[in-house]
Amino acid sequence: MNTLKIDLKRIIFMCKKYLLLLLACIIIESIITYIQPFLVTKITDDGIIKGNFTVLLYSVILFLLAKVIGAGSGVLRSYGFMKIHNKMFALLNEKMFQKLYRCPMSFYKDKNGMEIINALQTDIQYLSAIFDEIAAVSVGAVFQVLAGALGLSVVNKNMTVLLFVMIGVKYGIVTLFSKRKRDILRENLIVNNQFMSWLEEQVNGMREMKLWTLYNFKNKELRKVRKILLDSYQKNVMWDQKYSFCGNILDALVIGIIYLVGGYFVIQRQMTAGSLLAFVTYCGTINSSITLLIDVKYYFAKIRPSADRFYTFLNREEEPALFTKSVNNYMDEQGKTPIIEFKDVKFSYDRQKKVIDGISFQIYEGEKVAIIGKNGAGKTTIFNLITGICHPDSGVIKIEGQEIQKIGVETIRNNIAVVSQNPFFYNASVWDNIDLGRKYSKEEIVRSCRKSGADDFVSQMKEGYETILGNGGQKLSGGERQKIAVSRALLKKAKIVLLDEATTGYDMESRKVSMKELFPNQTVIVVTHHQEELEGMDTIYRLHQGEIEKLNRGGGK
Numbered sequence: 001m002n003t004l005k006i007d008l009k010r011i012i013f014m015c016k017k018y019l020l021l022l023l024a025c026i027i028i029e030s031i032i033t034y035i036q037p038f039l040v041t042k043i044t045d046d047g048i049i050k051g052n053f054t055v056l057l058y059s060v061i062l063f064l065l066a067k068v069i070g071a072g073s074g075v076l077r078s079y080g081f082m083k084i085h086n087k088m089f090a091l092l093n094e095k096m097f098q099k100l101y102r103c104p105m106s107f108y109k110d111k112n113g114m115e116i117i118n119a120l121q122t123d124i125q126y127l128s129a130i131f132d133e134i135a136a137v138s139v140g141a142v143f144q145v146l147a148g149a150l151g152l153s154v155v156n157k158n159m160t161v162l163l164f165v166m167i168g169v170k171y172g173i174v175t176l177f178s179k180r181k182r183d184i185l186r187e188n189l190i191v192n193n194q195f196m197s198w199l200e201e202q203v204n205g206m207r208e209m210k211l212w213t214l215y216n217f218k219n220k221e222l223r224k225v226r227k228i229l230l231d232s233y234q235k236n237v238m239w240d241q242k243y244s245f246c247g248n249i250l251d252a253l254v255i256g257i258i259y260l261v262g263g264y265f266v267i268q269r270q271m272t273a274g275s276l277l278a279f280v281t282y283c284g285t286i287n288s289s290i291t292l293l294i295d296v297k298y299y300f301a302k303i304r305p306s307a308d309r310f311y312t313f314l315n316r317e318e319e320p321a322l323f324t325k326s327v328n329n330y331m332d333e334q335g336k337t338p339i340i341e342f343k344d345v346k347f348s349y350d351r352q353k354k355v356i357d358g359i360s361f362q363i364y365e366g367e368k369v370a371i372i373g374k375n376g377a378g379k380t381t382i383f384n385l386i387t388g389i390c391h392p393d394s395g396v397i398k399i400e401g402q403e404i405q406k407i408g409v410e411t412i413r414n415n416i417a418v419v420s421q422n423p424f425f426y427n428a429s430v431w432d433n434i435d436l437g438r439k440y441s442k443e444e445i446v447r448s449c450r451k452s453g454a455d456d457f458v459s460q461m462k463e464g465y466e467t468i469l470g471n472g473g474q475k476l477s478g479g480e481r482q483k484i485a486v487s488r489a490l491l492k493k494a495k496i497v498l499l500d501e502a503t504t505g506y507d508m509e510s511r512k513v514s515m516k517e518l519f520p521n522q523t524v525i526v527v528t529h530h531q532e533e534l535e536g537m538d539t540i541y542r543l544h545q546g547e548i549e550k551l552n553r554g555g556g557k
């Protein structure tokens with residue numbers, strides 16, 4: 001279970017030395033804050049009013065020294081907080097990235113990338129800001145308030161009480177403001193996210209927008225989503241302004257009352273003019289410290305919605321059995337290990353329409369298998385089940401005699417090479433798009449490209465294997481993309497190869513090389529709609545209405 005409290009504790013434990021530095025700074029600043037009213041009183045009463053220039057000079061020098069030390073300590077305090085802030089940012093980012101990797105693919109079904117990233121990065125920024133400049137100033141403020149209160153109470157107790165009563169009133173008002181602010185911010189986060197995800201969808205669908213001349217229609221949509229965003233933004237800014245207006249009036253009231261009551265005490269000779277001046281000067285410092293402190297509450301109103309959202313994400317369900325260790329192989333009665341085995345497997349994406357309805361089959365090591373069936377019959381779903389992207393509602397899937405759950409899907413995936421219908425390409429070089437984990441030598445990459453046929457066009461490119469393929473591999477044609485994807489699979493030398501309509505874009509010449517020739521020693525399962533790809537296959541299965549049937553090698557029953 002992830003919680004903000006646990007992460008804060010962890011950060012505090014990791015940053016002990018910076019916390020000690022912060023403590024030292026805070027103590028120094030508090031001492032300086034405490035002695036300042038006495039210096040002001042001395043400058044006014046003993047220096048100016050009594051006309052003693054030496055006292056005046058020494059007191060002013062001391063006053064300046066105190067200010068310089070205080071300022072230096074402030075810089076060190078900010079440095080300490082910055083270091084802790086960066087640790088918090090790094091920790092949350094790492095957790096986010098790990099969680100994104102561990103979330104089941106169903107998490108990505110309804111949201112686009114921008115929507116997810118924008119929400120998470122906003123939350124991380126807010127949460128890390130617990131330790132940023134605002135926090136640095138506010139923690140210092142706590143101690144300055146305490147030291148200041150002590151200094152003020154020595155100067156005049158009654159006025160100190162009066163000051164803190166007024167501050168109590170201010171605190172109550174800010175609390176009311178911060179409750180409403182929390183709601184406004186929650187709405188702000190949602191609206192901002194919706195706007196970003198709408199924009200991302202337009203960028204991703206730019207080709208369609210151009211081909212269908214959708215600009216005017218989409219622009220109308222933009223106006224609608226933009227209005228919602230700006231209304232929410234305006235509400236947020238205006239609420240801040242209301243808060244700041246009330247805060248300024250209250251601050252002015254506090255100073256006014258101090259002048260009035262303090263002035264009265266001076267007239268009554270219950271207080272010296274120097275003490276009043278010290279009180280007024282000091283009251284300004286204390287007041288701004290208290291304002292900062294109260295601002296923290298206001299500021300925490302911003303953090304709460306982000307913390308709720310971020311930790312809800314971190315506590316989401318993960319892919320089951322991601323990292324379970326490998327277990328011993330098992331032999332069936334005939335002494336042969338089916339490398340893949342489905343036993344009465346049922347599966348549906350939405351728990352309503354059964355996509356796979358109780359299928360059983362075995363595939364043996366080195367076997368070449370084709371799966372055919374109409375669009376939507378569930379062929380890709382079979383691959384999703386083998387790779388652990390989807391999990392059966394019932395029944396058992398075994399790889400080398402062991403249930404997927406027991407082996408762990410990461411181990412399974414390390415032994416499988418998949419060429420999907422729409423492979424993904426990074427905006428990186430051909431090298432990096434083929435050797436995704438940067439594990440192989442350039443010679444091995446070129447060898448796999450020669451086999452797949454990708455080398456024919458890559459070597460014709462001006463920059464050859466260094467060519468950057470563009471966003472989503474846009475510099476490649478459909479068939480070229482498939483050849484690069486097949487090269488990836490060849491390079492991996494995995495035990496099992498899953499090819500999902502991997503050669504639909506191949507030209508006639510390229511089609512002459514069969515997948516059986518490309519992967520002679522591996523277990524290969526091919527999903528295809530092309531009759532010629534069935535030739536040379538050991539087994540052909542047909543999926544129909546959630547059920548599977550084995551066909552004769554010619555394609556008939």
Ligand SMILES: Nc1ncnc2c1ncn2[C@@H]1O[C@H](COP(=O)(O)OP(=O)(O)OP(=O)(O)O)[C@@H](O)[C@H]1O
Pocket residue numbers: 109349350355373374375376377378379380381382
């Ligand atoms: N992520 C998903 N969420 C909900 N339904 C899905 C999802 N993916 C696929 N489906 C549905 O499951 C059914 C099987 O899809 P699948 O992609 O396995 O079919 P297929 O046999 O590979 O089709 P094709 O030959 O068109 O590629 C389809 O009806 C499809 O609409």
